[in-house]
Amino acid sequence: MPGMSTAERSMGLGLRAITRMAGSEALDRVGLRRRVEKALFRASRDGFRTAAAAGRTFKAAGRLTGPARQRPSEAGTGLFDLEPDDEQQMLQEAVGAFAAEQVRPAASGADAACAAPPELLAQSNELGIGVLGVPEALGGVMAERSAVTGVLVAEALAHGDVGIAAAALAPGSVATALGLWGDADQQATYLPAFTGDEPPAAALTVLEPRPLFDPFALRTTARRDGDDWVLSGVKSLVPRVAEAEVFVVAASTGGGAPALFVVESKTAGLSVEAEPAMGIRAAATGRLLLEEVRLPAGAVLGEAAPDVYEACVQRARIAWCALAVGAARAVLDYVIPYVNERTAFGEPISHRQAVAFAVADVAIELEGMSLATLRAASRADQGRSFAREAALARRLCADKAARIGSDGVQLLGGHGYVKEHPVERWYRDLRSVGVMEGALLV
Numbered sequence: 001m002p003g004m005s006t007a008e009r010s011m012g013l014g015l016r017a018i019t020r021m022a023g024s025e026a027l028d029r030v031g032l033r034r035r036v037e038k039a040l041f042r043a044s045r046d047g048f049r050t051a052a053a054a055g056r057t058f059k060a061a062g063r064l065t066g067p068a069r070q071r072p073s074e075a076g077t078g079l080f081d082l083e084p085d086d087e088q089q090m091l092q093e094a095v096g097a098f099a100a101e102q103v104r105p106a107a108s109g110a111d112a113a114c115a116a117p118p119e120l121l122a123q124s125n126e127l128g129i130g131v132l133g134v135p136e137a138l139g140g141v142m143a144e145r146s147a148v149t150g151v152l153v154a155e156a157l158a159h160g161d162v163g164i165a166a167a168a169l170a171p172g173s174v175a176t177a178l179g180l181w182g183d184a185d186q187q188a189t190y191l192p193a194f195t196g197d198e199p200p201a202a203a204l205t206v207l208e209p210r211p212l213f214d215p216f217a218l219r220t221t222a223r224r225d226g227d228d229w230v231l232s233g234v235k236s237l238v239p240r241v242a243e244a245e246v247f248v249v250a251a252s253t254g255g256g257a258p259a260l261f262v263v264e265s266k267t268a269g270l271s272v273e274a275e276p277a278m279g280i281r282a283a284a285t286g287r288l289l290l291e292e293v294r295l296p297a298g299a300v301l302g303e304a305a306p307d308v309y310e311a312c313v314q315r316a317r318i319a320w321c322a323l324a325v326g327a328a329r330a331v332l333d334y335v336i337p338y339v340n341e342r343t344a345f346g347e348p349i350s351h352r353q354a355v356a357f358a359v360a361d362v363a364i365e366l367e368g369m370s371l372a373t374l375r376a377a378s379r380a381d382q383g384r385s386f387a388r389e390a391a392l393a394r395r396l397c398a399d400k401a402a403r404i405g406s407d408g409v410q411l412l413g414g415h416g417y418v419k420e421h422p423v424e425r426w427y428r429d430l431r432s433v434g435v436m437e438g439a440l441l442v
Contacts, residue, residue, distance in 0.1 A: 056200065056245060058193060058264060064184035068135035070145035073381040082374060088149050094127060096156040103160025110282035111425055116167040116240075124168035125199055129153060133176025133441070138187060139195030140179070147315065147377035150176075150442030151322040155370075158326025159333075162429035163282030165323055166440065170239040170283070173319070173441035174202035177248050177260065177312065181302035186262060190246060200245035205288055206316065206438025209236035209275075215250070215313050215437045218258050220290065222251035229300065231261060231293040239439055241272045241286035248301065249290070250309065250438060257306035261299045269293040279428035280436075312441065314390040315380065319440035321373040321393045324401040324433040327426050328366050331408040334423060335359060339411060358407055365400040372396050377442060398434030405430035 084092060102120055110116050124130070132150055134140030142149065157165040175194040178187055193200050206215050220233025231251050238244070247263045263270065269291045277285050302308030339350040339359060349355050376389035405427035409416035416423050 056193070058189050058246070060185065060188040064188050067182060067184045067187055068137045068179075070133070070135050070140070070142060070179060072383055073144050073146055082371075084148075084152060088146075088152055091128075091149065092152045092156050095129065095153050096159065098123065098127060099157050099160030099165075103157065103164050107161035107164060107282065107422065107425065108419065110161065110164055112281075114276050114281045115284045116164045116282045120164060121168055124157075129157070129168055130172035130175060130199055131195055132172060133179045134191055134195060135179050135187075138179075138191045145180070145381070147318060147380040147442040148374060151318065151373055151377045154319055154322035154440070154442065155326035155329070158323040159330045161282060162323050162327045162426075162432070163280040165326070166239050166280050166283040169319070169440050170204070170244075171199055171202040173204045173316075173439065174246060174248050175199075176441045177204060177301060178262075180311075181260070181308050182262075183298075185298055186301070190262065201240045201243045202246045202248075203238045203240060203244045203288075204248045204250075204312075204316070204438050204441055205235035205238050206250040206313070207236045207238075207436060209234055209287065213437060216257065218250060218252040220249070220251040222253050222259060222261060225294070227297045229261060229295045229297065231263070231290045231295065233290050235288040235290075237275060237277055237285045237436065237439070238272075238288045239280075239283040239285055241288055242274070242284065247288060249288070250312070253304055257309045259304035259309060260301040260312060261295055262301065263290075263293060263295060263299065267293055267295070277432070279425075279430070279432045281428075310387065313437065314376075314387055315441050316438045317390050317394040318373060318376050318380070318386075319442045320433050320436050321369065321376070321397040322442065323440070324397040324430060325366065325370045325373055327430050328362070328369060328401055328404045331404055331423060331426050331430075332359070332362050332366055334421075335362070335408055335411045338415075355411065358411060362404050362407055365404060369393075369397045369400055380442075394433075401430040401433045 102123065106117050106120060110120075128141045131140045132142055132153065133145065134142075136143045154165060154169060157168060171194065175191060178191055178194075182190070194202075206218075207213060208219055210219070218233070220231065220235065222229050222231050224230075231249060233251060235249065238247070245265050247265070249261045249263050250258050251261060252258045270293055271289045271291070273287045273289065275286045336359060339355050340348050342349050350359070372389070372393035376386050376393045379386035379389055405423075408423040409427050412421055412423055415421050416427075418424065
């Protein structure tokens, strides 16, 4: 509207989107009614708040008798069912509407600024995106753990923008790790903050700055010193690293598989530096430097069990595949009307076989990426081995996502090379799928 600032327009759009959702009966089925009503109250009172400043003190809000867990999925028929249930469909539609109406218009500016708009991150928190992996007993919204739900949400959000999606999903990945593998003390200390009014920025850090990175051969080390752990190393392309208040850091323990450690940003020896990347720039990526960072024995997740770290890597790869599917679908949805409307020699360029076949190839490869990703997530939910399926999905999405991004640029010709059209940004973002490790989790 004339006379309104960008922030005011963004807040107004967010209020309208959440108000429309507040009328949906499906909110009651997935436990989001209270969260959305609180969002409406706070937004009408003082607008969407930005993330809290780093440096809060995490203290146990109470004492748990044991770790809380989301129960396994009850969809134990053994069938690979691609039809989302009512709750999943409601979440997918809500996040999809948010991505289309709020994220997509802000994507270009966020890419240029190398930062996601704080109001969008706040709105994503209000939608419950960050607490999908938190046990219901500790304030989460999902009684069952569901990697498929995480995939559907990540895909819908990435359809708006991959960088903003990564920034929004990163804190929830830490909450999910704590929900899956945290002990009672860790959950009581950290999870109440994630389910509160101002959840902390957080990040799961696995990747290191070297070529041919292998997540099972880390150079970041964790050595024993009495009862403590001492961590040293460098982590790369960490989302929202400058504002994160807590990290889950992967480090080699000197024997067997690496382990995951909970590290607060105020811990001595921890520092960050900017590391803007070719793609996912809105995620505000940077490096995390650990120099003799001393942690108590209780900082390790899952008792350093090898299967915990292996599951973390596999679930992270599924998450990045979901982002690739969302962005690739955005490319397809953009190029189809473009080639139908763009004319050359008196007819739409889609009438040329080379163009039509290229678009068809994008659609075919996209379906393969989606099926492989959902299959891996579905096996995770069924409690079955999914290492092979996650690896296949990762390889397929890394190869085909880069090809789809390139084809999107090619199909637009000279328009694909300029920032007036979003395909050049999607091309850069889709290249990240073959590079990133960790950071996100389903």
